[in-house]
Amino acid sequence: MIFVTTDPERDTPVALREWLNTFGSDVVGLTGTPQQIGVAQTAAGIASPTGTAPDSDGGYSVVHASQAIMFTPDDLTHIEYPFGTTRADWSADLELLSTRPDWMRA
Amino acid sequence: MTWWCVSGQGAFSWTPIAYPGVWLTVIAPVITYVLALQRRRRDPGVSRSDRRRSISFFAGMATYWIATDWPIATLGAGYLASMHMTQYLLYTLVASPLILAGLPDWMLTSMLRTLGLESAWRAVTRPLVAGLVFNGVLLVTHVPGVVDTFRANQFGSMTMDIVWLASGMIAWAPVLTPRLEDRPASAAFQALYLFLAIGVLPMVPGAFITFAGQPLYRTYELAPRVSSLSVLDDQQLAGALMKVSSMFIVWPVMAVLFYKAAERDRHSVTVGPSSEPSPVGSSASGARPE
Numbered sequence: 001m002i003f004v005t006t007d008p009e010r011d012t013p014v015a016l017r018e019w020l021n022t023f024g025s026d027v028v029g030l031t032g033t034p035q036q037i038g039v040a041q042t043a044a045g046i047a048s049p050t051g052t053a054p055d056s057d058g059g060y061s062v063v064h065a066s067q068a069i070m071f072t073p074d075d076l077t078h079i080e081y082p083f084g085t086t087r088a089d090w091s092a093d094l095e096l097l098s099t100r101p102d103w104m105r106a
Numbered sequence: 107m108t109w110w111c112v113s114g115q116g117a118f119s120w121t122p123i124a125y126p127g128v129w130l131t132v133i134a135p136v137i138t139y140v141l142a143l144q145r146r147r148r149d150p151g152v153s154r155s156d157r158r159r160s161i162s163f164f165a166g167m168a169t170y171w172i173a174t175d176w177p178i179a180t181l182g183a184g185y186l187a188s189m190h191m192t193q194y195l196l197y198t199l200v201a202s203p204l205i206l207a208g209l210p211d212w213m214l215t216s217m218l219r220t221l222g223l224e225s226a227w228r229a230v231t232r233p234l235v236a237g238l239v240f241n242g243v244l245l246v247t248h249v250p251g252v253v254d255t256f257r258a259n260q261f262g263s264m265t266m267d268i269v270w271l272a273s274g275m276i277a278w279a280p281v282l283t284p285r286l287e288d289r290p291a292s293a294a295f296q297a298l299y300l301f302l303a304i305g306v307l308p309m310v311p312g313a314f315i316t317f318a319g320q321p322l323y324r325t326y327e328l329a330p331r332v333s334s335l336s337v338l339d340d341q342q343l344a345g346a347l348m349k350v351s352s353m354f355i356v357w358p359v360m361a362v363l364f365y366k367a368a369e370r371d372r373h374s375v376t377v378g379p380s381s382e383p384s385p386v387g388s389s390a391s392g393a394r395p396e
Binding site: 083084087 | 327337340
């Protein structure tokens with residue numbers, strides 16, 4: 001699984017790794033310049049994030065896409081999972097997705 | 107205004123949250139207890155036993171408050187399975203026995219009669235029934251679908267907390283009820299009951315939670331992370347707490363039961379059968395030897 005940050009300023013590689021470890025050490029975290037991330041978001045068809053104004057402590061929230069986009073062996077995406085999909089759902093679905101002949105590499 | 111802890115509240119914050127519903131369930135019983143004691147004290151004097159009971163009651167209510175209010179209940183309702191379990195253990199192993207032991211027999215009897223629950227109470231506090239009720243509640247309220255559903259709304263969350271507290275009181279009744287006629291006479295039997303009902307049986311679901319390979323609770327799996335604890339680590343911690351915590355309470359209580367039984371036996375041998383306390387107590391205040 002690959003996670004792409006929408007807030008590269010705050011999600012430093014170290015902070016990203018630390019946070020992703022709470023989900024699993026095999027989750028890969030990606031970051032880049034805001035421009036690079038913007039290009040990736042456009043390519044994936046994801047809406048741009050919006051940030052709230054900083055509070056008195058300088059803290060702010062980022063409203064961003066939270067779906068997981070599934071890429072199948074044909075390098076295409078046929079399915080997206082919204083926020084709320086559980087690990088048990090992934091486990092059941094991944095087996096099915098990996099065996100669909102029409103989504104295999106040509 | 108949120109009046110009870112509930113899941114789905116966004117990222118956890120260390121800024122305290124007020125839960126007026128929780129405060130009400132703390133304040134109302136405390137005021138009722140104090141007023142009832144004051145009314146009672148106008149007649150006879152207050153025995154040491156009554157003061158000990160009061161301390162026990164207030165300690166139990168304080169524990170209930172800590173377990174039901176921010177931050178423990180907030181974390182338990184929506185963020186960490188381990189805090190959910192901590193709440194459960196505080197209710198059933200600390201608050202319930204302290205509150206029950208803090209009720210004078212006349213107060214408990216009066217409450218039960220007022221609510222029309224005296225015969226029901228007597229039925230559910232028989233050791234076998236009490237053990238089944240306690241472990242039944244434990245099982246049902248830790249089923250993933252039940253936790254996810256009840257913790258998602260305030261009424262469900264409150265119901266779960268109250269049911270936990272009530273199940274704890276039922277579980278401890280065969281050992282700690284102030285109504286002596288409801289207690290099994292044998293300390294050995296009481297100890298065996300505690301060991302099996304509260305000590306051993308909870309280990310089974312505890313083991314299941316500890317060794318589950320997947321997150322069981324949607325609520326905690328999807329919650330914003332509070333610490334570096336992963337979802338599975340948090341769940342394993344919750345299971346481990348359920349498995350082992352009860353023994354830290356049950357074993358000392360069993361030891362006290364045996365010690366008191368031995369003391370009573372020694373006293374009856376030393377003084378002789380004519381001075382042996384009667385089954386309903388022999389002190390001036392009518393209090394029973396604890």
